[in-house]
Amino acid sequence: MIPTLSQLEEELGFSLELVSEGGVKLVVPKLSDYAVDGSYVPSRAPVFYNPLMALCRDVGVALAEALSAFGLQKLLVCEPLTGAGARGIRYCVEAENVEQAVLGDINPRAVRLAEVNASLNSASATVVREEANSLMARMPKAFGRPHLVDVDPFGSPAPFVENAIRCLSNGGVIALTATDLAPLCGVYPKACRRKYGAWPLRTKYCHELAIRILMGFVCQAAARLERGVVALYCHSTAHYARVYMRVFRGARKADSSLENLAYILHCFKCLHREVSKELHPPLTCSSCGSRVGVAGPLWVGPLFEKKLCEKLVEVGEKLPLAKKQEFEALTKLILEEVEGPPTFFALDHLCDHFSLPTPKRDAVILRLKEMGFFASKTHFTPTGIRTDAPTRVVVEVVEELTRRRSP
Ligand SMILES: C[S@@+](CC[C@H](N)C(=O)[O-])C[C@H]1O[C@@H](n2cnc3c(N)ncnc32)[C@H](O)[C@@H]1O
Ligand SMILES: [Zn+2]
Missing domain, CATH: 3.30.56.70 (N2,N2-dimethylguanosine tRNA methyltransferase, C-terminal domain)
Incomplete structure (x- = not known):
């Protein structure tokens, strides 16, 4: 039985409201109760729901749908940090290609809201209260190997990447959100080095470097587990970076993926930049001889799979997305740059x-x-x-x- 809003408010101890996003309705904390200077601050709410991430969820849903053209059908999705369940429930309800989802959160009140939201939308989702790494470690035996694991945490996804890769089915997709752009974009280089094992660089294209560092990190984590990766899609929007990579079993696949790791050298004097497999000191610009800045090791391979980018535009037209116009603008723009070089x-x-x-x-x-x-x-x-x-x-x-x- 789905409780009424007031029953649920009494049970949880905070005010709620019903919102629509894409093709679903969601019960979420009353957003205006957590506003500072008129703007909603999601981290203040007792259960996480951020309407500003609707476009990110749109892309996820469309991508799950598009995967059917790549031999990934009837998907089992795992979203181990689900908050109010917006993302996982949208996967189930909007993408016909998604058969089931397992959603988890460590916060019991989030789990309760996600359960209610799953029922409200008749989503074929199981919601569990569990720590994300523990859930992903348990996934294969308890629910089966997911085809898509969507890791959407506060800040860095780094602590969850290895377990996400481990539990994925062969050829499955890891989706990551990173909101820790200050380390990734070079404001805190040491933090980036700690979390991702790579040096960032504060350039005008630092958001692309952030995505390449994330992809490089996934590539290395996968290689440790004898898996190779292929970049499918990524976008840098507002306050976050988002990457999607396929993960395939095999030591040789791991070896050939590692070929996509290198450094990017950037000359702050003449703006020349180049990809370099090795670092040979002194690190000087091959164009003007000045000292260069170095970012990496990072992913220098393609950021996108062209066919998927095309498919994404096509499926997006048919889905009840929340931010249709932004989605269209983003996916069409990405289609233009798909085959371009780094930076x-x-x-x-x-x-x-x-x-x-x-x-x-x-x-x-x-x-x-x-x-x-x-x-x-x-x-x-x-x-x-x-x-x-x-x-x-x-x-x-x-x-x-x-x-x-x-x-
Ligand atoms: C950014 S929110 C998730 C938002 C959600 N994915 C969405 O699209 O609306 C991160 C969530 O992770 C949960 N969380 C934080 N650390 C966790 C952990 N170690 N295991 C499981 N859940 C965790 C928090 O309670 C919070 O609900
Ligand atoms: Zn130079």
Whole structure:
């Protein structure tokens, strides 16, 4: 029996409200009770629900649906840090490709809300009160090996990655959210080194480096367990980074995945950057000879699987997503950059750096393409240009466009 809102409020000891997200209805803490200066602060609520993560959940649901085209069908999903259950329940209800979900949380009040929300939406979900690592360790025997494990914690997902990889079915997908962008983006490099075993670097493309560090971390954790990984999808949105990788059993797969680990060298003087497999001191810029900054070891392989990106756009059109427009904008933008090289230029920053006026981004992209380079926008920043053209060429294009503009 589903309790009424007031019965549940009495049982839990805090006010509740009913919200809609995507194709589900959810009972969540009354958001206005946890506002500071008019803005809801999810971490203050007794049970976690963040409406700002709706787009992230949209992408997860669409991706689960899209996986049917990749031989992953009738999915068993595990979401071991579920809060009020929004994510796991949306997987069950909205993605036809998801057959069942096992949701867990350590907070008993979260578990109660997630149970109620599962019933409210007739979701085929089992909700358990359990520590996330313990649940994932128990998954194979207790519920079967999940095809998708979605780890969406507070801060860093690092403590949960190994158990997520261990419990996955062969070829299954690990999805991770990281909100600890300060370490990953280089504000606290030592914290990044501690948690992810990699040095970050504060560049204009540090959010891409954050994702590459996360992917590199998953790759190394998988290799320790004799598994290889393939990057499927990622996005950097608002205050979080999100990655999706497939995990395959086999020592040889692990070895070939490790080939995707390297360092990115960045010259703060001339903005040149390059991928380097090894570090040979002195670390100097191959373009101007200055000392370079180093990020890594990190994932330098592709960030996206092109076919999946295409499928995501297609399935997104049919799903009752919460943030349809944002989803469409994000997935279409990503489709443009899918085949691009690592790193991008923030055009405004590049122009500032070389004291040049900033031309239209589209004009720079067009000219670079005419010259035979890869060039595209990037979802990472509205001023970004992803290109394999050397910095010098991008600067020349900006100068050329400036000359054309001035009489
Ligand atoms: C960011 S919230 C999850 C939000 C949820 N995934 C969503 O999309 O709405 C993190 C949740 O993890 C739970 N949690 C924190 N540490 C945990 C642990 N070690 N094991 C299980 N749950 C944990 C918290 O109670 C909280 O509900
Ligand atoms: Zn240089």
